[in-house]
Amino acid sequence: MMIARWTCEAKFGQKSEALALQKEWEEQIGVQTDIDISxxxxxxxxxxxxxxxxxxxxxxxxxxxxxxxxDKIASIEMHADWGKKFGELIVSGSTYWEVFRVVE
Structure with missing residues (x-):
């Protein structure tokens, strides 16, 4: 098993809105993928x-x-629209992925 972690940095004063949009992504877009969002x-x-x-x-x-x-999220039109809204709340260039291997 592995853990994939996506990181971003909210703009000053925008963290609550960014967290709300992150939850929206999980509920509306993440569930359309093959990943168990729960x-x-x-x-x-x-x-x-x-x-x-x-x-x-x-x-x-x-x-x-x-x-x-x-590949799946790239094909979901709602993901592109969500990304535009989310992009207004985060520091440009602050996003990145890390993957960790679970050892125990």
Whole structure:
């Protein structure tokens, strides 16, 4: 099993709105993929991390499953529209993916 983590940084004063849109993505777009969204979680910076950080983690079996996920979301028109709205709330260039292997 692996964990795929997507990270972004909310603009000052926009974190609550960004978190609300992240939840909307899970409920309306994420459920259209083959990833079990019920096993995902959203994290936010607190102590020792930037307060503006928002991370979304999901369990994946392997990199092929993540690649399939990317292909699927690219085909969902609602995802593109959501991305435009979300892009207004986050720092440009702050998004990135990390993949971790679960060892225990």
């Amino acid at each position: 096993r995902s979680r959203t994290l936010s910076g607190s102590i020792g991390a930037k307060e503006a950080i928002i991370q979304s983690e999901m369990e994946i079996a392997n990199l092929a499953e993540l690649d399939s996920f990317f």
